[in-house]
Amino acid sequence: MEERSTSGDFLSKDSNISTWETTITAPNGSIYNDSPHCDIKFHPTIYLSFVFILVGLTGNAIVIWLLGFRMHRNAFSVYILNLAMADFLFLSFFVTSIFFSIHFLSFLLLLLVQRLTYLSGLSILSAISVERCLSVLWPIWYRCRRPRHTSAVTCALLWALSLLLSLLHGEACGFLFNSIDFFRCRTLNYFTASWLIVLFVVLCVSSLTLLVRIFCGSQRIPVTRLCVIIVLTVLFFLIFGLPLGIYFLLSKWFGNLDYAKICNLNITVSLLSCVNSCANPIIYFFIGSIRHRRFHRKSLKLLLQRALQDTPEEEGGERACPRKTEEHETL
Template identity: 60%
Template sequence: MSGDFLIKNLSTSAWKTNITVLNGSYYIDTSVCVTRNQAMILLSIIISLVGMGLNAIVLWFLGIRMHTNAFTVYILNLAMADFLYLCSQFVICLLIAFYIFYSIDINIPLVLYVVPIFAYLSGLSILSTISIERCLSVIWPIWYRCKRPRHTSAITCFVLWVMSLLLGLLEGKACGLLFNSFDSYWCETFDVITNIWSVVFFGVLCGSSLTLLVRIFCGSQRIPMTRLYVTITLTVLVFLIFGLPFGIYWILYQWISNFYYVEICNFYLEILFLSCVNSCMNPIIYFLVGSIRHRRFRRKTLKLLLQRAMQDTPEEEQSGNKSSSEHPEELETVQSCS
């Protein structure tokens, strides 16, 4: 994601009334475009606020109040990436809103543009890793349960965070977002690396998710559907619908000449809104999946719903086990090998 891409789309100057020459003709933002931009900015601010609150709840429970396991470590880190992304977009949208509604032109600090790059890449990488792990647990269940290194989740998340941060910082420095040092060659180079990183993880996410679904529904041996599989499937589906357009837009922007200028009525804010919805939806998915077939209404707390969403045991097996039913926090995502 280049600095030019972010500055053109997110700086307050980009939303001033502008006239663009395209193929010898002049185009100007219409009142419809202005109204639409205002609506998208307001919706993005609202969704970002809601999403920050929901992800903060997930971070609170998984980070402090609940026992973590192999899968919840990934969910914790995914919630952190979503929280950072929503925080950065909230601040940026708020500054744009000041200009659109009150004509207060506040220059957005360039360093703030690095955070969405870093958070988006981290979230994509972690979600892809979640899908890969569950795919491996289905294809090689014995190896996964008995031979998988104990701290794989934590180490993997740490590496992904470091790689995403390093890539974001290097691209930000080369593209002029940090230290005001723009280098065209290195900016384009890191744009290519970022695009390759994104495309690879997009492909891995789609491939592993498809493999997982095929093995569950079409495999020779029936694999019982658990809440964990439902949670992963819905999370991936939501990303493909709401989060993927953001990545596609930035790739098109960088590789199609004059892509920005063919947008007569700039639709970037719609893409931004969808990406905010994606980061907001994950906690909602957890709580909805946790509430499915929940019969004991007086104990339906957010903590319990979150625990049930991470449950990797079939419903009938859990209902037959009184001890597990009474203490759902003891259910582990990765079952121990016998």
Template identity: 55%
Template sequence: MDMTVTAWETELTPTNGSDRAFYQLYTEKIILEVLSAIVALVGLAGNAVVLWLLGFRMRRNAFSVYILNLAGADFLFLCSQSIYILYEIFYLHFVLKKVYRFLMPVSIFAYISGLSFLSAISTERCVSVLWPIWYRCRRPSHMSAVTCALLWSLSLLMTILDKNNCFHLFDSLNHPMCQVFDFIRLPWFILLFVLLSGSSLALMTRLLCGPHRIPLTRLYVTIMLSMLVFLPLGITWFLSFWFSDDFNTNHLSMTILLLSCVNSCANPIIYFLVGSFRQRWRKRKHTLRLVLQRALQDTPVVDEPGESLPGETLYMSESSPGQ
């Protein structure tokens, strides 16, 4: 028994630095997992607050419907990622063995949905700026709710067409139907990224350049910050799944997992930072609901630190169309 223990200890002793490198990589992996878990929990709490406020405590209109659905997509994504992180940290293979196989489709579904809602928010805001008369007079009623329902359905369809699901259906990634699925999904992703980046660039141009610049509102700031945070992280997340074989080395998968959690966690933080900017927190009436209302208000930013807009005017302009 003593000879066995001695041999085992000798085997664990780093002779050529390989064991030390292994422990270093293992430590880095644990650090990334713990950071991802912390960010995911913060994001879950933030998106849960947004869902509660927009779903039950505030009156919804055009853009708040998109924000509500975006918070739902981020919450679903962070839930799936939290389960995956617990799976990795505590090695719960027996408990989560059956759940684990559903985490990837749920994550992809939530990611595609979030990307779709962000593209819809940016595109609709760009249309409202470039063609304001048509937008105010001709925009269909309840367009936001119908658009969100359609985007949820399309996101589910694109998730079903994912290559991992294709493998489960046909037991091969080289099946002709898998190539057809990729041919359908790729144009949709390209269209979403083009709409997101193009409309964001158009909004920034109208805000910062030209003689007919539009006044800056908190809603513009909220949308632009969400776009700027999402684009680099979202593209990286997309590439990691499109070229999954090239992203499975050197902890890149865990790094991308952390970045994806940061991406979904950032939106609630942006809402509350923009809503509380230049506001005094001494008064008790500055609740989270009013802060979120300020972040979505479509009126020029008030310069006075203590000045606030009454009641519903904190929300988006009453002249905007309905859902």
């Protein structure tokens, strides 16, 4: 089986060997095998990741089914639906690349899809935070002047941009074809890293602005379930999802790191990424179940509706614009 650098990518299982092994290619092309050292963490961590993957796939599938086919979609539920799709695809291709023996070229395709889903997931999460921030800072414009299909168009553009970056990176860096353009590959690495930094800054600024308007100032806004969901989702991403982006930046900018340490870092980052993609559905249903005595299969739709509620608990509904009823967006 042809060897390749796993720097910045995900763990894999060599289809030609019968045991799990982490193989790392150093910058000079030599192979660094640290199986005895890495196996200490690799085996238990990979099976722990599998537990989170099963929970995440189930939770995100339920969210996709409810928002896609059982509920009307508003501005924020469109973002939640697309975020669930990104998490579901991320976990699906992650478990495929780890637990199934696949052809080398198929494995490269899986890496591209995983890069796509991570970029799109971070982009959509940033869009959710920005959208909620706009609705707080300019509520009248948001309720009365906001274009009807803003959420759907934004998600489509973010998916397209993430796909374009993934395909260009794969073509220039030898993932899709044998030829490698080192100059274009390095340029795209820096561009992708810059895009990740921009998304992270936008996410942090908009989230902090939302928190300030909730807890500080004379014009504090009431806390709603949707606000709590956004804050918790961003917090979980910063703890569990951001390390993968940082790992990508470090591996691309400092390729001469100690590869023995990178081996363990790769395993840890993979586990954290699974936890991040698994956490969002749990957050939705947990927030929706607060002050709700019943929790069973038939009430999942109700719990998700309550979780996406953007009105204070004591109010019966949000004050609507007199010239515009509640919007229902479709993809």
